[in-house]
Amino acid sequence: MLIDTHCHLYKEYFDNLQEIINISKNKIVLYFINNGCDNKSNVEVLETTTKYKNVYGALGLHPEMVENYTLSDIKFIENNISNDKIVAIGEIGLDYHYTKDNKEKQKNLFEMQLKLAEKYNVPVIVHSRDATEDTINILKKYNVKGIIHSFSGSEETAKQYIKMGFLLGINGVVTFKNCNLKEVLKNVSIENIVLETDSPYLSPEPFRGKQNNPSNVYFVAKFLSLIYNISLIEVANITTKNALNMFKKIIY
Ligand code: NI
Numbered sequence: 587m588l589i590d591t592h593c594h595l596y597k598e599y600f601d602n603l604q605e606i607i608n609i610s611k612n613k614i615v616l617y618f619i620n621n622g623c624d625n626k627s628n629v630e631v632l633e634t635t636t637k638y639k640n641v642y643g644a645l646g647l648h649p650e651m652v653e654n655y656t657l658s659d660i661k662f663i664e665n666n667i668s669n670d671k672i673v674a675i676g677e678i679g680l681d682y683h684y685t686k687d688n689k690e691k692q693k694n695l696f697e698m699q700l701k702l703a704e705k706y707n708v709p710v711i712v713h714s715r716d717a718t719e720d721t722i723n724i725l726k727k728y729n730v731k732g733i734i735h736s737f738s739g740s741e742e743t744a745k746q747y748i749k750m751g752f753l754l755g756i757n758g759v760v761t762f763k764n765c766n767l768k769e770v771l772k773n774v775s776i777e778n779i780v781l782e783t784d785s786p787y788l789s790p791e792p793f794r795g796k797q798n799n800p801s802n803v804y805f806v807a808k809f810l811s812l813i814y815n816i817s818l819i820e821v822a823n824i825t826t827k828n829a830l831n832m833f834k835k836i837i838y
Contacts, residue, residue: 587838588807588822589617589829590800592677592711592735592755592782595634595641596627599786599797606799607638613804614822616640617829617836621677621711621735623648625659628666635671642836643669644676644711646699649692660698667706673833675703676711677735680724683715693724700728709832711735711755718743725750733832736784741770748778753828755782758790758798761809768813776814776821780829781806 590610595618600606610616620635621644622628631643645663647655666672678699680692703710710732714721718739731751737744738759747754756779760767771779781803783790789798790805807821814821830836 587617587826588613588615588781588803589619589826589836590615590783590785590803591619591733591780591829591833592621592757593618593785593800594623594627594787595620595785595800596630600799603634603638603641606801607640609799610801613801615801615803617642617838618800619644619673619711619833622646623677624651624655625662628659628662632666632669632672635669642671642673642833644674645672646676646678646711647695648677648713649679649681649695652688652691652695655695660702663699664702664706667702667708670835672708673835674709674711674732675699676732677713678710679713679715679735680717680721681713681715682717682720689720693720696724697727700724700730703730703732704728709733712752722746722750725752731832733780733782735782736788738765738767739770741773744770744774744778748774753778753780753832755780756810757782757784757806758788758794758802760806760813761791762794763791771810771813776810776816776824777828779810779825780832781810781825
């Protein structure tokens with residue numbers, strides 16, 4: 587059994603979610619964590635967790651929303667964080683890729699949500715792009731753990747995150763030809779890894795460029811079985827155990 591710990595199952599991308607769940611079943615992908623990124627998607631995430639047994643949710647305000655959120659959007663997260671099927675606060679973090687001009691605002695939004703995670707003792711799902719140093723320094727201020735989503739950093743960075751109690755979320759990026767991540771992972775134990783797709787983005791090879799869906803977490807698992815030279819079943823067992831240890835609300 588595989589878990590897709592990071593996807594965006596919004597109506598605008600997937601108009602028939604039941605079909606996606608059925609396709610995923612054929613590839614032994616049985617549980618999904620639907621990640622919100624703004625208030626609209628957080629509302630949808632909550633709806634999908636009510637409607638579909640195997641869909642769990644994370645509520646969060648993505649750094650790209652830094653100019654467009656209100657305090658009531660934060661309140662919405664707090665009001666629903668104790669829901670049985672909301673397993674984390676995410677997707678939250680820092681993204682300096684397009685602009686560094688709003689760094690302080692981004693940090694503020696990130697920290698408001700980390701405070702909630704600490705207060706309610708829930709894991710976080712962290713997006714960090716071109717912002718490793720600030721991400722690490724901020725996470726160190728809080729008593730939180732969780733997932734570093736779409737990890738693609740150096741071995742040194744991987745080890746820092748792991749030491750802080752974080753797991754690395756690995757997706758289709760690892761299958762890309764010119765990606766150094768496979769070399770890095772050879773020196774990182776699979777005990778520190780969870781699988782994800784980031785659907786509808788980041789399709790793994792051989793589907794790179796097409797719309798991604800959670801069933802493709804199967805191909806990420808297969809690729810890891812080659813990197814670690816273990817069977818697909820072992821990859822499934824270990825990464826699923828890692829995810830269940832982190833997200834205690836998932837009942838399986
Ligand atoms: Ni994402």
